[in-house]
Amino acid sequence: MPPLPTRCAVDIGQLRVACSSCSLRELCLPAGFKAREMERIDGLVDQRRRVRKGEHLYRAGDPLTALYAIRSGFMKSCVLHEDGREQVAGFHMMGDLLGMDAIGGGHHMSDTMALEDSEVCEMPFTILERLSREFPPLQLQLHRVMSREIVRDYGVMLLLGSMKAEERLAAFLLNLSQRFAVRGYSPTEFNLRMTRQEIGSYLGLKLETVSRAFSSFHQHQLVEVRHRHVRILDPGGLKAVLGPVR
Amino acid sequence: MPPLPTRCAVDIGQLRVACSSCSLRELCLPAGFKAREMERIDGLVDQRRRVRKGEHLYRAGDPLTALYAIRSGFMKSCVLHEDGREQVAGFHMMGDLLGMDAIGGGHHMSDTMALEDSEVCEMPFTILERLSREFPPLQLQLHRVMSREIVRDYGVMLLLGSMKAEERLAAFLLNLSQRFAVRGYSPTEFNLRMTRQEIGSYLGLKLETVSRAFSSFHQHQLVEVRHRHVRILDPGGLKAVLGPVR
DNA sequence: GGCGCTTCTTGATATAGGTCAAATCGGGAG
DNA sequence: CTCCCGATTTGACCTATATCAAGAAGCGCC
Numbered sequence: 299m300p301p302l303p304t305r306c307a308v309d310i311g312q313l314r315v316a317c318s319s320c321s322l323r324e325l326c327l328p329a330g331f332k333a334r335e336m337e338r339i340d341g342l343v344d345q346r347r348r349v350r351k352g353e354h355l356y357r358a359g360d361p362l363t364a365l366y367a368i369r370s371g372f373m374k375s376c377v378l379h380e381d382g383r384e385q386v387a388g389f390h391m392m393g394d395l396l397g398m399d400a401i402g403g404g405h406h407m408s409d410t411m412a413l414e415d416s417e418v419c420e421m422p423f424t425i426l427e428r429l430s431r432e433f434p435p436l437q438l439q440l441h442r443v444m445s446r447e448i449v450r451d452y453g454v455m456l457l458l459g460s461m462k463a464e465e466r467l468a469a470f471l472l473n474l475s476q477r478f479a480v481r482g483y484s485p486t487e488f489n490l491r492m493t494r495q496e497i498g499s500y501l502g503l504k505l506e507t508v509s510r511a512f513s514s515f516h517q518h519q520l521v522e523v524r525h526r527h528v529r530i531l532d533p534g535g536l537k538a539v540l541g542p543v544r
Numbered sequence: 545m546p547p548l549p550t551r552c553a554v555d556i557g558q559l560r561v562a563c564s565s566c567s568l569r570e571l572c573l574p575a576g577f578k579a580r581e582m583e584r585i586d587g588l589v590d591q592r593r594r595v596r597k598g599e600h601l602y603r604a605g606d607p608l609t610a611l612y613a614i615r616s617g618f619m620k621s622c623v624l625h626e627d628g629r630e631q632v633a634g635f636h637m638m639g640d641l642l643g644m645d646a647i648g649g650g651h652h653m654s655d656t657m658a659l660e661d662s663e664v665c666e667m668p669f670t671i672l673e674r675l676s677r678e679f680p681p682l683q684l685q686l687h688r689v690m691s692r693e694i695v696r697d698y699g700v701m702l703l704l705g706s707m708k709a710e711e712r713l714a715a716f717l718l719n720l721s722q723r724f725a726v727r728g729y730s731p732t733e734f735n736l737r738m739t740r741q742e743i744g745s746y747l748g749l750k751l752e753t754v755s756r757a758f759s760s761f762h763q764h765q766l767v768e769v770r771h772r773h774v775r776i777l778d779p780g781g782l783k784a785v786l787g788p789v790r
Numbered sequence: 791g792g793c794g795c796t797t798c799t800t801g802a803t804a805t806a807g808g809t810c811a812a813a814t815c816g817g818g819a820g
Numbered sequence: 821c822t823c824c825c826g827a828t829t830t831g832a833c834c835t836a837t838a839t840c841a842a843g844a845a846g847c848g849c850c
Contacts, residue, residue, distance in 0.1 A: 301653075305693065311722045332849080377698045377702050378701070378702075379702060379706065380787050381787055383702075383706045384706075385698075385701055385702040385705045385706050386705075387698045387701050387702075398692055398694055399691060399695050399698065400691070401687045401688055401690070401691035402689075402691035402692035402694075403691075403692075403695075404693055404740075407695045407698065408691070408698060412670070413637075424708045427680070427683065427684070427687075430683075431677050431680065431683060432672070434677060437673065437676075437677060437683075438673070441647045441673075441686075442647055442648045443648075444644075444647070444687070444690040444694065445644055445645060445646070445647035445648035445649075445690070446648035446649075447694050447695065448644055448645050448648075448690065448693050448694060449645050449648055449653045450633075451694065451698070451700075451701070452621070452623045452645065452653065452654060452696035452697070454697075454701055455623065455631055455633050455697070455700055455701065456623045456625060456629075456631040456633075456703060457545075458701060458704035458705050458748060459632075459704050459745065459746075459747075459748035460625065460629045460631050460745070460748065462806075462807095463807065465808075473645070493826095493827065493828090494827075494828065494829095495827085496758055499705065499706075500705075501705075502704060502705035502706065503807075503808090504807075504808055504809080505673070505827090505828080506807085506808075506809080506828090506829080506830085507806090507807055507808075508830060509829055510807090510829085510830080512614045512828095512829090513829075513830080525815080525816075525827080525828070527826095541626050541627055708836075708837095709836075709837070721825080729826055738796090739796090740797075740798065740799095741797085749837080749838090750837075750839080751797085751798080752798090752799080752837090752838075753836090753837060753838075753839095754810085754812075755797095755798060755799055755800080756799085756800080758798095758799090759800080768804065771797080771798070771845080771846070772797095789841095791850085792849105792850090793836100793848105793849085794847100794849090794850105795846100795847090795848090795849105796845105796846085796847085796848100797844100797846075797847095798843100798844080798845075798846090799831100799843085799844075799845090799846085799847090800841100800842090800843085800844100801840100801841085801842085801843105802839100802840085802841085803833095803838100803840080803841100804837105804838080805835105805836100805837090805838075805839090806835105806836095806837085806838085807834100807835090807836090807837095808833100808834080808835075808836085809821100809832100809833085809834075809835090810831105810832085810833085810834095811831085811832085811833105812829100812830090812831085813828105813829085813830085813831100814827100814828080814829075814830095814834070815826105815827080815828070815829090816825100816826095816827080816828095817824100817825095817826095817827100818823105818825095818826105819821080819822100819823085819824090819825105820821105820822090820823085820824105820826095
């Protein structure tokens, strides 16, 4: 655990946040809101919260208080079996909305932890509910985000249920690449924020298998990997790993 | 394809349906609605629709028109890879709500097919949206159902990502058992509506492996299986397969 | 009531990925 | 700058599950 340069762990206080002037707006609230409408949304984010690397945003069992939009940083969500086995259920980056697992039962059903120092916007759920009632585009947006999470989950099932190791890793890299691209980062060169172990957990593989798959890609000139740094040399080739050309 | 005893395939017409008098009410709409509130909900179900065994309720690519509540029968949802590989993403029975995968993009992202003759209540999505805005308990219920689907998906990821073959099958049987119990059926004796192949797809296993796991359970006196008929002899033993006693 | 197709079971064998082990690399702490 | 520990890579070997194959058992259909 690194000593903390500033005093306290978790929050950076009551500073009001305006979604209307947030650079991530198109990610969080892609629907076409008019200026006057945006003002209403501004009441939604109660406060920002800082989560340091290794800290939890929430844990399984915590009561639902808010949903969270990632402003910066990188996080993972895990579900855990009683016997301690843990399964990474997703990796999250800026613009992603977290916490929807808690709506059903009032308590979070997964752990979410920062993989690097991160900042989230906290949206109290009661306010979100009320605003989305009064303001149809927000309602639609919330439904869309939850639906997309379901679709994403189906994709992970497909990956876990019917792909081989190298296909899984290729799918994983292409997914990361695409998400970085959407956020304005390079789709071909980035740093992984997670360990091989965490990638393996997400993909249903052991860390050694992940490592070997990386090496194989490297040999085939598909990617250049040095530890956490990845450069995709041949995106088409990677896609071909996924769906061998027919 | 069996010849159809009645003429047309899919719908049984405009007969208005009243949720308020539906025996499945507690499954679809578990929140405590008052009588006067229920009347409003009655406008939600546009019509019933009959889906025969082997027919699709919707397919990937179909535009979103409605969400569906299963009134009777049994269905499966599948996602498919371009190359034809198909992954069963879920099995559904009465009271389950279907179609939420289409909200995000306006089109369904999975196929849903009846595994036996079934009947669903069709809830036009626009009406659902409007009603849930005007009527907070319904909004809450919709959010809950979507959230629970997300949590269910996390459970499937855990299963696919970190369990062995027999653990997966035990988890599957216990899950079915519990869902039958909630619906008032025997939790220890039931008929499977799906093939070994479909179970295998759902669990990320080949049909032979599913068959062997059944045989193994049979040998260990945990269940009695004859083809599609299952009787759980030792629920505790099955749970122990999942989480070996520690 | 028999036929034929699909589903299921079971056995033999192959293999992808897991497990165990060791060496190397890097990055943070002091 | 150096030490130390966790992360990563790589190799050797093993095992759970897939694959291939052959019957057997149901079930719908005629």
